Amino acid sequence: MNRKLKPINTASALIISAGLMMATHAMAQSAPSVTTSSGPVTGTVIDGISAWLGLPYAAPPVGKLRWQPPQPVKPWSVTIKANTLASSCAQNADLGVFARAGGNEDCLYLNVYRPAAAQVSDKKLPVFVWIHGGALQVGQGGDYDPSKLVKQGKNVVVTLNYRLGVFGFLSTPVLDSEGHESGNYGLMDQQAALRWVQKNISAFGGDPSDVTISGESSGGNSVMAHIAAPRSAGLFQHVVAMSGAGIMSRHPAFGSPLPLDVARETGTEFAKALGCKPEDATCLRELPTKRILDVQPSFALNEFIIDGKTLPVHPADAYKSGKINHVTLINGTTRDEGRFFVALPELLTGEALQESDYSDWIGRQYGSALKNRVMAEYPLKNYDNPSEAFASAVTDSMFSCPARALNRTLADKIPVYAYEFSDRTAPSYVGPTTFPLLAAHTFELAYLFPGFRGGSDVHVSLNPAQEKLSQEMVSYFSAMTNMPSREQNWPRYSTQSDNYMIFTLPKARMVSGHFSDAHHCTFWDEQGLY
Numbered sequence: 450m451n452r453k454l455k456p457i458n459t460a461s462a463l464i465i466s467a468g469l470m471m472a473t474h475a476m477a478q479s480a481p482s483v484t485t486s487s488g489p490v491t492g493t494v495i496d497g498i499s500a501w502l503g504l505p506y507a508a509p510p511v512g513k514l515r516w517q518p519p520q521p522v523k524p525w526s527v528t529i530k531a532n533t534l535a536s537s538c539a540q541n542a543d544l545g546v547f548a549r550a551g552g553n554e555d556c557l558y559l560n561v562y563r564p565a566a567a568q569v570s571d572k573k574l575p576v577f578v579w580i581h582g583g584a585l586q587v588g589q590g591g592d593y594d595p596s597k598l599v600k601q602g603k604n605v606v607v608t609l610n611y612r613l614g615v616f617g618f619l620s621t622p623v624l625d626s627e628g629h630e631s632g633n634y635g636l637m638d639q640q641a642a643l644r645w646v647q648k649n650i651s652a653f654g655g656d657p658s659d660v661t662i663s664g665e666s667s668g669g670n671s672v673m674a675h676i677a678a679p680r681s682a683g684l685f686q687h688v689v690a691m692s693g694a695g696i697m698s699r700h701p702a703f704g705s706p707l708p709l710d711v712a713r714e715t716g717t718e719f720a721k722a723l724g725c726k727p728e729d730a731t732c733l734r735e736l737p738t739k740r741i742l743d744v745q746p747s748f749a750l751n752e753f754i755i756d757g758k759t760l761p762v763h764p765a766d767a768y769k770s771g772k773i774n775h776v777t778l779i780n781g782t783t784r785d786e787g788r789f790f791v792a793l794p795e796l797l798t799g800e801a802l803q804e805s806d807y808s809d810w811i812g813r814q815y816g817s818a819l820k821n822r823v824m825a826e827y828p829l830k831n832y833d834n835p836s837e838a839f840a841s842a843v844t845d846s847m848f849s850c851p852a853r854a855l856n857r858t859l860a861d862k863i864p865v866y867a868y869e870f871s872d873r874t875a876p877s878y879v880g881p882t883t884f885p886l887l888a889a890h891t892f893e894l895a896y897l898f899p900g901f902r903g904g905s906d907v908h909v910s911l912n913p914a915q916e917k918l919s920q921e922m923v924s925y926f927s928a929m930t931n932m933p934s935r936e937q938n939w940p941r942y943s944t945q946s947d948n949y950m951i952f953t954l955p956k957a958r959m960v961s962g963h964f965s966d967a968h969h970c971t972f973w974d975e976q977g978l979y
Contacts, residue, residue, distance in 0.1 A: 480565070485649045488525035493532040494565045498599050501561045501653070502591075503535035506645040507638065509555035510612060515734045516619060518630050519557060519641040534560065537589035538613045539738050541745065542904070545793045546879060547891065548587035549904035554616060554738055559609035559642055562595045563654050567603075573656035575930060577604040578646060578685070580639055582666030582692075582891070584751040586614045593898040601920065602927025605655035607646055611638035615741060618750040620709060621716035623730045625756075632712060632754040636678070639671055640759075643684035661687040661929045665894060667751070669693020670704075673855070674753055675774065677767035678760055682774050687929035689779045692786060692890060694852035696752070697765045697979040703814065704752050704847060706763055712754040719748035765979065768858045777929055778859065781868035781950075782852045787843030789890035791836045792882045801883040807835040811842070819976060826972050836884045848890075849968035851979045856942045865942040866932060869964065870896075871953040872918060876909050878902035893952070896922050914954050921957045925950075 480492035480499040492501035507519035514520055535558035542550040567574060577598050581588040590608030598606050611617060617635025625631045647657045662672045662685045669690040675681040676688060698705035707715075717727045722744050725732035753760050767773050795801050802810065807829060812820040823842055832838035849869075856867045873887040876895060886892070894901040895909050896919040902909045911919055925939065932939070939950050939959065948961040965971060973979075 481569075482528055483652045485652065486645075487522045489528040490531040491528055492530075492561075496596065497565050498596060499563050499565045499567075501531040503533050503558045504531050504561065504645075505557065506559050506609070507557040507641045510557060510616070510634070510638075511554045513734060515554065515616070516624050516631070516634060516730075518634065518637050534591040535610065537591070538610050539616055539742060540583075540587045540613050541742055543586045543614075543746070543749070544583055544903075545796060546905035546907075547903040548583050548589070548592070550587075552589070554612075556589075556610045556612070557638055557641070559607055559645065560590060561605065561607055561650070561653050561655075562599050563605040564599055564603060567654050569652065569654045571654070573651060573659070574603060574605045574654055575927065576607065576646060576650050576655040576657070576660040577602065577927065578607045578609070578643065578660060578662045580609065580611070580662060580664035580668040580671045582664060582668040583613070585618055585635060585667045585670075585753075586749050586751060588613070588668075592901070592903065593894075594900055595898065597899055597919065597923050598897065598927060601923050604661075604927050605650060605653055607642070607650070609639070609642045611635045611642070614749045615719060615745050618712075618754060619716050619719070620712040620754055620756070621720055621727055621730075621733075622713060623728045624716075624733070625713065627730065630756075630758050632709070632756040633759045636671065636674060636753060636759055639675070640678070640681055640684065643675075643681065647684055658686065659930055660685040661689060661926075663689035663691065663926065664693065665691035665891065666693065670696045670752065673780075674760060674764055676776060676778070677762070677764035677773055680759065685774075685776060687777045687779075689926050689929070690781070691893065692782050692848055694780065694782065694855045695847055697851040697855050698847070699763070699765070699977070699979060701816075702978040706753050706755050706760070707750060709754060709756055712750060712756075715748055715750065719744065722748065765855075765858070768855065768862075771862050773859075773862065775863050777864045777866075777932055779866045779868065779926065779929070779932075780852055780856055781870065782844075782848045783890055783893055784869055784871040784873065784888040785840065785844060785886070786848040786890040787840035787845075788837075788884070788886045789879065789892075790843055791840045791884075792879050792886060792889070795836070795882055796880045802835040802839060804829060804835050807839065810835075810839055814839075814843070815846075815978075822972075822976070826969055834884055836882075840884075845968040845970070846973050846976075846978060849964070850970040850973040853947070853964060853968070853970050854974065854979055857944050860942050860944055864932065866939055866950070867942040867948065867964075868950040868952060870922075871951050872896075872915065874915070874954065876911065876915075878905045878907040878909050880905075893922075895919075896952075897926065918952060918954060918957065922952055 537552035538556035
């Protein structure tokens with residue numbers, strides 16, 4: 450282990466920062482010592498939560514281990530103080546205020562939180578594993594305050610880091626021919642973390658037979674990928690996928706899983722851009738982290754590679770065939786997903802989307818073959834401004850309708866519960882824009898993780914009505930094992946009724962037969978994007 454974890458005989462007292470929750474609190478008490486499969490650790494207790502931070506679940510993927518599957522941790526015998534969050538994985542600022550640039554390659558660590566009052570000898574608690582989003586390029590587990598899921602939900606919560614950008618997702622002929630699994634290194638990291646949970650979580654009071662994996666955006670894509678990944682079998686029993694149905698998309702649609710030959714072509718060009726011969730793996734592994742990050746923007750993949758092993762087939766085909774990991778699924782989106790993505794370029798340039806540019810934006814997003822059809826379906830006259838028109842098309846084509854298609858594909862194979870987050874008064878951590886952001890992409894995160902603000906410095910808080918909605922969401926997402934007994938309130942998804950739980954004010958409610966029309970799904974189902 451390269452990270453500077455401190456033995457218990459270190460003299461210095463430490464101030465803890467266990468996610469956003471712990472940033473304002475001073476000295477913490479020690480949590481009980483726990484013996485993991487790699488060695489003993491002790492954590493901290495703050496605000497009624499026991500936390501063990503920066504636990505290594507794989508060896509640092511540096512030097513010769515760059516672009517290798519995650520390797521076992523070197524065991525230790527001296528008790529380690531696990532009370533400091535580890536570094537984020539190396540990343541640029543590719544999603545604006547969603548996350549901060551920085552980090553390093555030694556980043557394969559996770560954090561464990563449980564109610565401080567819970568005793569390991571008591572009945573084991575459900576486990577909630579959070580896989581962060583960020584287009585597989587940015588983010589970190591430490592950005593998410595687990596306090597509501599721990600205290601109200603009574604979960605043992607695990608947050609984790611995994612390799613991002615080209616460090617996590619890269620295919621080249623030479624790397625792919627080394628005799629190890631290749632390409633989806635970040636997805637393999639997630640699997641290694643889930644194996645760590647199965648092996649160790651009972652020592653922290655968690656039940657390894659009651660594990661929910663959840664994520665938002667590319668984290669939602671990730672948990673949906675694990676449903677289709679054979680080597681994820683048995684590592685979890687439930688899934689909460691938030692804004693993750695882009696995994697249904699087909700290449701060359703934006704965000705679609707990539708055929709191996711396409712990923713290899715991109716990787717080959719990346720090696721050349723770095724000044725390495727594509728067949729020289731040593732050159733690639735000896736480059737400084739900064740050099741790789743500087744060149745990465747034109748070559749980073751924002752989806753998984755259909756590599757034939759870690760991800761054998763396109764996930765949509767796995768869902769259709771039923772060759773999946775059979776789990777319980779909550780799958781959902783936000784009502785106005787696309788507004789987040791229209792906001793980012795406006796904030797970057799200081800210029801709002803103009804009417805004269807609308808046609809070009811539609812053409813770049815959907816290609817010349819679909820351009821006129823999409824513009825006819827989303828005419829500017831129906832919207833207050835071009836930003837809202839474009840955002841509506843993105844919401845429906847990339848999120849809402851693929852999610853509906855996913856629900857319809859899986860509903861006869863596993864229990865599926867569908868939702869839409871529709872609080873259009875949700876607080877924003879994204880800077881002021883010329884159009885309202887409403888229930889934009891990522892805006893539901895503050896309802897599960899108090900104060901979520903990505904990499905921004907904006908203060909985010911919920912009003913009393915939103916706090917009640919937050920409690921409803923936490924209650925549902927924390928009780929996956931009990932979903933069958935709660936079907937009177939949230940029935941399983943039915944293709945006939947097309948029923949969704951709408952998380953909105955003043956209270957969540959079930960709605961049937963409305964979602965498809967609201968999101969133009971009949972139109973998008975015919976366009977061949979998913």
